[in-house]
Amino acid sequence: MATRREITRKCAPDYAKASKKAKGLILDELVAVTGWSRARRALSTARKRKGPAKSVVRKPRGRTYGYDTLKVLIGVWRLAGMPSGKYPAATKELWLPKLEAFGELDAQRLTPAVRAQLLKISGATIDRVLQPTRDADRLKGLSATRADPLLRNSITVRKAGDEHEQAPGFIEADIVVHCGPTLAGEFARTLTATDVFTRWTENIAVRNGAHKWVLEAMDEIVVRLPLPMVGLDTDNGGEFINHALIKWAGDQDIYFTRARPYKSNHNAHVEQKNGDVVRRHAFHYRYYDSAAEQKLLNTLYALVRVRLNLFTAATKATGWRSNNHGKKTRIYDKPRTPYQRVIDSGILTGTKAAELAELMETTNPADLTRGITTIQTQLIASRCGENSGPGCLLHASRNR
Template sequence: MASRREITKKFAREYANAGKVEKGRLLDELVHATGWARDHARRAIRAANARKGAVHQQDRKPRPRKFSYDALVVLQEVWRLSGQPSGKYLAAIMDDTLERLIRFRELGKVDPRVSAEVLGEVRSMSAATIDRYLKPHKDAAYPVALSGTKPSHILRSSIPTRTSMDAPLLVPGFLELDTVAHCGHTLKGEFLRTLTATDPVAGWTMLRTIRNNAYVHVHGALEWMTKHAPAPVAGLDFDNGSEFMNWGVIAWADTREIPLTRGRPYKHNDNAHVEQRNGDWVRKHAFRYRYETDAEMALLNELWGLVMARKNHLLPCVKATGWTHMKSGRKKRVYDAPRTPYQRLLDAGALDQTTAARLAREHERLNPARITKRINQIQRHLIDLATARTQRTRPAA
């Protein structure tokens, strides 16, 4: 084995810089010399190169920081006050966010570090640089949540399916729906649920917490969403849960001439947009605790108003526009430039004059720092309520 390792090291040096034909010849020689299978020989060469690269990386001196410490501190505060977006999204809204935070005087504790040079450094950071510098502050793990969706076997044949492979939507107004169960660690008993509706074209999303999945509550949430949707509702798409697949919801949609579609069972990619919002909007802000009471429902709905203002108006999202191929031949998704859902609605010309004026007034008044502070207050209150419930239900020693 020692001889084989030495031979492999020798071939690895040449293999790393060889062309395709030469690599094939080197593999043939290594197979002949060691008796290995060709696939095993290829893996051995790559492993030898990897070990060699690791040694070189240890010897390499770390690069000096390009940005000052003041710029990093300001970046952390801007990231926190804007809702902790990823670097790709924060870089896209950096100019607008800095302008708002300075205008509303929200950079209080880092204000002594703010200067024209520091602001220039923060604005010049790329998305990858932002992610790299913020990584220690973003590492967090979320446990897997329980699912409250129960497949409905009725009405399935009467509702057409819409899959992830269908032609993409081009006009705003179509909504994907789903519910998130605030059940904590068990599905037993009654608990609150949040209804999520998102427009795949514009990215505009609405959230509403309800008592349970009974039709009277789902109906109320649907009425609220159709009333507050910026564009007329052109269709609804949902999974196979019984909260949507029932005669009451179908009759409600028929009365309003809203077409319905559903995804395939166990194919979450058919409702990919709303599934992403469930994690990034609902779970990230309301956590995975159990909520049951009217007070908690009021807090959650106040929280969603703030989250919708921040996510729909101030934080951008990307939209898949097609496919391309990498050099290896693998397919790769292509996305457009990050833009906020509000900007996408304006670009699409989907707003009537009254709605456009109302949203413009709301957009101008938004203070990202004030929104974040109130969100943090509500989150602390929800955590206290969940902690008190846990202590009451804990069995006696």
């Protein structure tokens, strides 16, 4: 900037004395060298400025959000499960009164000024001020999905945007393997089911990928869902593409579809939960088929289920738009919790609506987070005991 101003200052006297035609040439040359969009104004300013051009040093802007606000925000963010900034920004009016009513926040720091700042802070600012606090060291998992080339041909291929996604009840399902760094041997799996319309999500840990355990988990998901399941979409793994599950869907009058092989974006709604829900809460360790560890996982998911569906906001794609360069980009609605979307859908029965309302009223979200942390500690201890194996914390850290 200082160089451009110096060039402009040297051209200013010649421009003032030049003819109209010469002024046009000077302007063209100045624009080509400096890239000014308002070269004539820059020349006029340079003539008025005395002395050599000086670089402008701006005074740093004062910090808007103080230390107390940051400390309270970190506490709320941790209790909310450390989500992306746009989601706490959308649910802060839900979380703050709840946590304050249950005495979970630092009363000395939560002054009226701090509360006002927390209620007006934006999602982008939350991400910025929490960046030093966020733990970005994540492990990678493995995939055990193997496409079945024969039976899958008898199942309809689902396309994104089908009419089944425009109403509640169409479920995407996927399985995550808890294999650690190797697929050898037997290990537990987590079955995840997500309603595309409302984003309501259920997770169940199963012993292995046998269709016996998958069918039991699907029966449990049907009972847990606050809305009737009318459609089921899965990937092409043998855990789903088998005669037993096809018969189960037919007996339940559930429309069964599948995605194209090796196209994870066809099941994007549930695939996103694999990292955001399963890996975030159950990590990348190896869990064997012991009843104790499977029970721990399901106890963990029972708490995650309530916090995720009642207190965690999510966005939903509503269409497409073209930007200034003609590129198509997605349009998303405002973040809302799955519970709010289910209520808005009007599909709940009176009994189910009253049950969810009572759960919402009596639940302390901070207790959920503490319970989740306690179970996570037990899972880590079970994998990283005296006999360190493939699921050990040290072993997993070497395979990042």
